[in-house]
Amino acid sequence: MAKKLKVAVIGVGNISTFHIKNYLSNPDTELVAFCDINPETLKKKGEMYGVEKLFTDYHEMLEKVPEIDLVSVCTWNNAHAPASIAALNAGKHVLCEKPMAMNAKEAEEMREAARRNGRILQVGFVRRFGNDAAVIRDFAEHGNLGELYYARASYVRRNGNPGGWFGNKKLSGGGPLIDLGVHVIDLVRYLMGNPAPVSVYGAAFHKLGNRKNIKTPRAYSAPALETEDVCDVEDLATALIRFEGGAVLNVQAGFCLNLGKDETNIELFGTKGGVQLDPAFNLYTEMNDYLADVKLAADTAFDFEAAFQGEVYSFIDAVQGRGSVRATADDGVALMKILDAIYRSAETGEEVLIGA
């Protein structure tokens, strides 16, 4: 039997569970070490999954457990770049959660570290691995949608600032744009064939804060921080993003907005058909000069667990030379350039051009 790849996870909070479960179920990998700056979280997750090599410092882990082959980076956003670069410099392949980094400069440094060390760096754009994305890519590649020229996407909550590190810019890099917007912007870009971004016009609002005054229970809540509980991120961001070739995405991402109910909606429009994903998965087209609505079967809808398995398994396959990386460092850098430009445009009130 071939030797199993040895895996370490840096940051073993909430989302790490989905990485861990899939490394456990994949026959080609075994978990060997965990790292977290929070000793209680570290101990709990170590016991839960039978991992005994536990560290509160990833430099120490990389030095003391040289047999590690792969690392998942699931920390707060501020540690994505330093932890990924340390792992890449130690010769490990890295799957780093989204957003790739705090900004494009850090993302470029991560990409450079992967190149320099000849290692794979995959970004955790999980929506690329959804069933719905596969079906739409299939439609687009077979010409069923024609030229995709416009998309609109919203990921907006009424009272959904999770607090903790999510609201603290030093740890997160920003608010709903960098946390939620990143998913839908990347998904639309992927479905359009990964066009390069050209320019953005954006706005961001700091009006409602984290709505701590609201007594109605909230659905989103991050672990409390021992440090000061600040909220200095935007509560809503919106932007028009123009891509090479002329396609435009109109995006909204919000933690807090006085709207009726939380909204997730992604629509792409082409000359031959339009698709709507989330909440429904429908195709709007024409047949024999009639407008026709096609409702896709339920098993083509997005399934988070299945998509996560696809993401982790695809990373393992890429490391073993059995497939290519579907969410590359280049894709991560392109996304960070878009996000940087939206934040800059929001500050200046001007359209921002994005260089190559």
Ligand SMILES: NC(=O)c1ccc[n+]([C@@H]2O[C@H](COP(=O)([O-])OP(=O)(O)OC[C@H]3O[C@@H](n4cnc5c(N)ncnc54)[C@H](O)[C@@H]3O)[C@@H](O)[C@H]2O)c1
């Ligand atoms: N793909 C998705 O759909 C998805 C969903 C949720 C979160 N995420 C991303 O996953 C990351 C983690 O989010 P979460 O919700 O799991 O947060 P979390 O707070 O539950 O977990 C993060 C963990 O990282 C640890 N940590 C922070 N800095 C560290 C460092 N320097 N070294 C080691 N450990 C460190 C924290 O102590 C914490 O236990 C974020 O980047 C977030 O954007 C992705």
